[in-house]
Amino acid sequence: MSKYRFVGKGVERIDGREKVSGAAIYTDDLEFGPDLLYAEIVESSEAHAKIVSIDVTEAEKVEGVVQIFTGKDFPYKFGLYMKDRYIFAQDIVRFIGEQVAAVVARDPKAAKKAAELIKIEYELLTPVFSQMDAISENPVLLHPDLGEYPHVPWFFPKENTNIAHWRKTKRGDLDGGFKDADLILEETFEVPRYAHCAIETHVVISKYDYSGRLTVWASSQSPYTQRHLFAEALAPLGIKHKDVRVIAPHVGGGFGGKAGVTMEILAAALATKMKGHPVKIRWSREQEFYNTYQRLGVVAKLKLGLKKDGSITALQHQLYWDAGAYVEYGANVVNAVGLSATGPYKIPAISIDSLCIYTNLPPGGAYRGFGYSEFLFGLESLMDQAAEKLGIDAVEFRLKNAISKGDTLAYGAHMNPNGLKQAITEVAKEIEWGKEVVSIDPEKVLCKGFSLLWKAPAMPPNASSSAFIKFNEDGSLNILVSGMDIGQGYLTVMAQIAAEILSVPPNKIRVENPDTDRNPYEWQTVASHVTWSCGNAVKKAAIHIREQIFDLMERAFKVSKDNFYLEDDGVKSHLDPSFYLAFKDFVVFGIPMDDGSFRGGPITGVGTFLPEFSSAKSDPETGQGGHPNVHYTVGAAAVLLEVDKKSGQIKVLKAVEAIDAGQAINPDLVKGQITGGLLQGLATVLYEDMRFNDKGRLLNPNFTDYKIPTTKDIPEEIVPIIIEVPQPDGPFGARGVGEQTMIPVAPMIANALYNGLGIRIKSMPITAEKVAMAILEKEKN
Amino acid sequence: MNKITFIINGEKRSIYVEPNDVLLDVLRDKLGLKSPKCGCERGDCGACSVLLNGKSVRSCLVFAIEVDGCEIETVEGISQNGLSVVQEAFIEMNSFQCGFCAPGVVIATTELLRKNSTPTKEEIKEALAGNLCRCTGYTPILEAVEKISHHNKHNSDNTGGTNE
Ligand code: FES
Ligand code: FES
Numbered sequence: 001m002s003k004y005r006f007v008g009k010g011v012e013r014i015d016g017r018e019k020v021s022g023a024a025i026y027t028d029d030l031e032f033g034p035d036l037l038y039a040e041i042v043e044s045s046e047a048h049a050k051i052v053s054i055d056v057t058e059a060e061k062v063e064g065v066v067q068i069f070t071g072k073d074f075p076y077k078f079g080l081y082m083k084d085r086y087i088f089a090q091d092i093v094r095f096i097g098e099q100v101a102a103v104v105a106r107d108p109k110a111a112k113k114a115a116e117l118i119k120i121e122y123e124l125l126t127p128v129f130s131q132m133d134a135i136s137e138n139p140v141l142l143h144p145d146l147g148e149y150p151h152v153p154w155f156f157p158k159e160n161t162n163i164a165h166w167r168k169t170k171r172g173d174l175d176g177g178f179k180d181a182d183l184i185l186e187e188t189f190e191v192p193r194y195a196h197c198a199i200e201t202h203v204v205i206s207k208y209d210y211s212g213r214l215t216v217w218a219s220s221q222s223p224y225t226q227r228h229l230f231a232e233a234l235a236p237l238g239i240k241h242k243d244v245r246v247i248a249p250h251v252g253g254g255f256g257g258k259a260g261v262t263m264e265i266l267a268a269a270l271a272t273k274m275k276g277h278p279v280k281i282r283w284s285r286e287q288e289f290y291n292t293y294q295r296l297g298v299v300a301k302l303k304l305g306l307k308k309d310g311s312i313t314a315l316q317h318q319l320y321w322d323a324g325a326y327v328e329y330g331a332n333v334v335n336a337v338g339l340s341a342t343g344p345y346k347i348p349a350i351s352i353d354s355l356c357i358y359t360n361l362p363p364g365g366a367y368r369g370f371g372y373s374e375f376l377f378g379l380e381s382l383m384d385q386a387a388e389k390l391g392i393d394a395v396e397f398r399l400k401n402a403i404s405k406g407d408t409l410a411y412g413a414h415m416n417p418n419g420l421k422q423a424i425t426e427v428a429k430e431i432e433w434g435k436e437v438v439s440i441d442p443e444k445v446l447c448k449g450f451s452l453l454w455k456a457p458a459m460p461p462n463a464s465s466s467a468f469i470k471f472n473e474d475g476s477l478n479i480l481v482s483g484m485d486i487g488q489g490y491l492t493v494m495a496q497i498a499a500e501i502l503s504v505p506p507n508k509i510r511v512e513n514p515d516t517d518r519n520p521y522e523w524q525t526v527a528s529h530v531t532w533s534c535g536n537a538v539k540k541a542a543i544h545i546r547e548q549i550f551d552l553m554e555r556a557f558k559v560s561k562d563n564f565y566l567e568d569d570g571v572k573s574h575l576d577p578s579f580y581l582a583f584k585d586f587v588v589f590g591i592p593m594d595d596g597s598f599r600g601g602p603i604t605g606v607g608t609f610l611p612e613f614s615s616a617k618s619d620p621e622t623g624q625g626g627h628p629n630v631h632y633t634v635g636a637a638a639v640l641l642e643v644d645k646k647s648g649q650i651k652v653l654k655a656v657e658a659i660d661a662g663q664a665i666n667p668d669l670v671k672g673q674i675t676g677g678l679l680q681g682l683a684t685v686l687y688e689d690m691r692f693n694d695k696g697r698l699l700n701p702n703f704t705d706y707k708i709p710t711t712k713d714i715p716e717e718i719v720p721i722i723i724e725v726p727q728p729d730g731p732f733g734a735r736g737v738g739e740q741t742m743i744p745v746a747p748m749i750a751n752a753l754y755n756g757l758g759i760r761i762k763s764m765p766i767t768a769e770k771v772a773m774a775i776l777e778k779e780k781n
Numbered sequence: 782m783n784k785i786t787f788i789i790n791g792e793k794r795s796i797y798v799e800p801n802d803v804l805l806d807v808l809r810d811k812l813g814l815k816s817p818k819c820g821c822e823r824g825d826c827g828a829c830s831v832l833l834n835g836k837s838v839r840s841c842l843v844f845a846i847e848v849d850g851c852e853i854e855t856v857e858g859i860s861q862n863g864l865s866v867v868q869e870a871f872i873e874m875n876s877f878q879c880g881f882c883a884p885g886v887v888i889a890t891t892e893l894l895r896k897n898s899t900p901t902k903e904e905i906k907e908a909l910a911g912n913l914c915r916c917t918g919y920t921p922i923l924e925a926v927e928k929i930s931h932h933n934k935h936n937s938d939n940t941g942g943t944n945e
Contacts, residue, residue: 016872019880020887021864022816022856029815197915199820199828200881252818252881253915285821487878487916668875672921676878679918703825703913711906711919718920 006499007732010668011506013492015250015485024250027203027219032278036205037066039270039281040111041263042101042118043291044093047129047360047696048142049122051091054101058117064110067274068118070101074269078233079328080225080260082151082164084143085363087233087269093122094142094325095362096697097290099263102270104279129696131322131357132299134162142325142358152460154616154628155331164323165331165356167338169410169623177314177349181305185386189302189378190763191746193322193690194295196367197708200252201288204264206271207278212238215245216268221259221484222524223248227516229261230268237272247515254486255680256366259526260329262292289701293365294690296330297322300378305349310392310400314349317341319375323356323364330364331356336458337371339623342410343379344403344420344454344634350410352623360696366526368680372455373743377764380451380747384754394450394751395428398636402452412624416631419725423636423658424452426721430656431638443645446653447756450638451744453659456629457527457736461614465534466520467541469498469605475569475583477504479538482514482522483530487676488738489669490530494538496665497731501542503566504583520606528633528736531665533609535731540607548603553581556591556599611729631727633735635659637678637744639715641752648772650686650749651716658721659740663733667722670737674720677741683709685746685766785849789814790858798845805829805840808855816856816884820913827912828881830888831855837892839911856884859891867894867929874925878916885912890926898933905930 018024056068071088079085088099101118105111128134128142139162143149147159155165178184204218214234220226223246231241251258263283271279283292298321305314319337323330338354387397402424403409405417427450428434437446468480479498485491495509514522522534550561553571563575573579581591590598611630618626637657643650657674664670687707691699700706726733746764754760759774782797789812796811805822808814808831820826822841829840832854859865864872867890877883886909893900893908900908905926914922 010875012872013875013877015880016875016877017864019877019883020868020871021860022884022887023860024880024883025815026818026881028819029809031813198879198881199826199913199915200818200879201820250881251879252820253879255915282819285823285825485879487880489875489878672875672878672917675918675920676916677918680915702823703821704823708913708915709919710911710913711909711923714919714923718918 004500004732005503006496006506007665008663008667010666011492011496013489014495014506014509014511015491026200026250026252027205027217028282030205030217030249032205032280035277037104037106037274037277037279038108038111039267039279040103040115041099041266041281042103042115044089044096044098044100046093046122046124047096048125048127049093050125051089051093051100052121052123055119059103059114062110062114062117064106065114066104066106068101068103069270069273073273076233076236078229078261078265080229081332082149082155082328084149084328085326087265095360097362098325099266102266104270104274127360127696129359129361129692131320131359134357134359135320142360154335156620162358163355164327164358165334167335167354167623168621169338169350169352171410171412171622171624172349174314174316174349174351178305181313182308183306183386183389184303185382185389186303187378187382187762189300189381191298191374191377192764193297194367194684194688195289195690195706196255196257198253198255198257201283201285202258202263202292203282204267205278205280206267208271208275210276213243213245214239214268214271215247216264217247217249218264219251219258220246220248220264221251221254221486221526223514223516224482224521225524226261226264230265233265234268234272245515245517248484248513250513251484251486254484255368256370256526257292259366259524286701289706290362290698293329293367294324294362295367296333296364296371298374300375302378302382304382304386306386306390308390310390310397312345312347312401315342315347316351319354321354321356322359322361324359324361326363327356327358329366332458333364333366333371337375339411339628340372340456341375341379343376344452344632345401346403346407352410361692368739369455369743370458370527370739373681373684373746376451376453376743377746377750380744381750381762384751385760393434395424395433398424398452411618411626411628413627416727417725418632418634419660419723420634423634423660423723427636427638427656427658430719430721431640431654433638437640439642445643445645445756446640447643447752448638448640449748449750449752449755451748451751452636453740453744454632454634455740455743456632457529459523459527459529461616461628462610463523463533464608464610465522465537466608467534467537467606468520469541469545471583471587471603473584473588475504475587476508477502479509479511480519481511481534481538482516482519483534484513484525486525488673489666490525492669493531493665494534497535497538498542500732501539501546504569528738528740531734531736532727532730535734536609537607539731540609541605544607545603545605552591552600556593631735633660633737633740635723635740637748639748639752641749641756643753643756643771645775646772648768648770648775650768650771652682653715654717654719655715656719656721657741658723659737660723660725661737662727662730662735663724664722665732665734670722671720673738673741675718678718678745679709679714681742681745685749685764687765689765689767783846785846787848787850788852790854790861800844800846802845803841804843804845804848807845808840814855814857818881818884827885827889830885830912832888832892837888856887859887865891867891867926870925870929874921874928876917876921876925882912882914886914886922894929899930899937902927
């Protein structure tokens, strides 16, 4: 039994009815009337080139074209963590698809037609497509001005190289650790790029009115961060934060792809030149693939030292990231991994080098998991290899080395309370670890694989949240916050948190998508941190309301406020069981007194949250000294696979995942994250395969050629397990789970294949073809 | 411009369209029906699905001019006299996350249940295989439809009659 009334209950989503009835409004659904203009973006056809000339003569003749713009019209830089990007390319293009010019027209067809008529002459420069080439001796420099780019203080760019950031985390005696080891393993793993594939593409409409007010309607995870970056980038035009307003309707999927600022800045900038007219840009599915962010690719080199008894003595982890042409957001993925690439293990000697490397491929950025899926593939594969070499069961090995509360983390701070060992044990039990499984079909092999998971929110130490709550006349509530419900159920969870404190059921609470003019500040909806961070703000705002109600009771009834409590949509008294004052009777109109006057008035609450213990300040050579991560969410997962030995086809018969949510505010929504995250993870392993040609052009920017799973590709059985070891500073003990659900999938599949077939696959994706080839190879030897 | 006449969500409408106007754009921009969504414009995602003479079609692949004389139903039409049993089941089961795929899934499920009120799990998967959902892993969507199927089966076993 939950100790709470509304927290811990699988209540119905408060946006469910809207979404299922077709009533939910997404950005593309907004109407702007007959004056709406459409922009079509002209994109670079070259991966690395100098722009010699842009000829718009033919394009201007197309009927319906209003105006054409090029980079020269917008000489402004922008970027979240490092300002390495211009709104439109200036002299140099650095990836195929980069925005070079824009046609603004009365209708989308005219804009498209004109865009095709713009002639751009390029002088080709040598492109660099592999991060390893980019750090070879005397490479082509993609950003010769790297040393001058403004960036956050915790980034360390290496001038005159292609290394935009190098995060080093060093702790303990590495040489000694390897010297003491009875077994040393060294391996290299590769993970390619991936695409988010939210079903809604990016859409933005922007209007700069005659009074100098810039309004942007965007499909966004980050309304406030966008407002901030627009105001920063457009400051030369005299635009101030108060002049910029971002309105974010429902978002049709984010997964990190709609975090920060990508194409939204194009509409914001174009609007400033088209005063009075709303300007709309909707990305096509192709553009969504190559000109938002992609997940970064990585080459990971690991060296692991172990004692015979299975204890780990040392880990060296070098990660070389293909971060793409611009890394204003992606460099922080690299940073996050540089702090956490130990995985959830106790390791006395650690050396992590995480290098953010420029290439002439599309910009890398946030993607659900923020680098953790990528490094866990290598690390968790290697842990299995180590256990096997030492003759220790893979689950036993993990139980022995799993990190516990209070253990020292790679950067020197201490691990938060967690249920990792419980997760391992429960997953092992559910998948019947150790029990042999044999297929009755001789052509097929059944096998199991295991993996741990952990992830911390990656955010600046001053990322904060705030909330307003107001009562309505009938005692219902409006909560105003600026996080985004990108599907995870954030709006519902905020309602449940306020409900718990105020004893108003969630179905009497409305939480809407934000408008930065009306709703208070939220950094952005990323890092699986809004339940924790904004949840704390909402909880504080609700407590603020509760305190005001008790104060009012004391004033109106002359009884000490300590005697009152909230229950059943109203106020009750410990002193007098018959006392009950319904919220609807006073929260707006006040409490009537005998003399005809009233006490009170509209009751509103405010709450803010900033993790004041967090700090990104540390020694650049060792990463020691700060407290960059607020906490880690941990868990474990396992699969049972059926593999066809001839075709290499993999069928997932069962997937089990246990995750420590601290306190699941809504267990039904946590389970939704597990079923959704697992399938997104499986997709990156089994289906999705991004193909670039030797010119750097993405060859499969559509769902016909870049396969994401359908109903027919789901595991036969999924068992979600929720562990609840409370997070001391979380609302009711909650911590985030959204990204974590997808990150153990690749290694657990790779480990299962090894366990069943003796093949060790070290690069993703793990397609049927790759498996079949590996089986053949093994039979040959 | 060509004049076309059709029944949309029970109402007879006549409008003018260009021969190359796509049905999805016409529904959204000329008729203000926003439930069909654009996810790919090439028939891959199913977000734009509508019922055309009772059969689900991807409206991004249909020219508006082709629907002259036809009957079209969108999720607005399905919802207008109260939500259907399947919509209520989706709400109860928290089937959707971002909800962008929901209109297409409601269309595909409505078509399925009108033809077959007691589909098996495999039949449900087959019927929804053309609707991409990136958020849910499909499980909570399939569970809601299965629940209706069980319910219908149970009812028909008892009463001999079925309906959607
Ligand atoms: S938009 Fe029609 S199938 Fe995707
Ligand atoms: S709920 Fe987001 S695409 Fe289906």
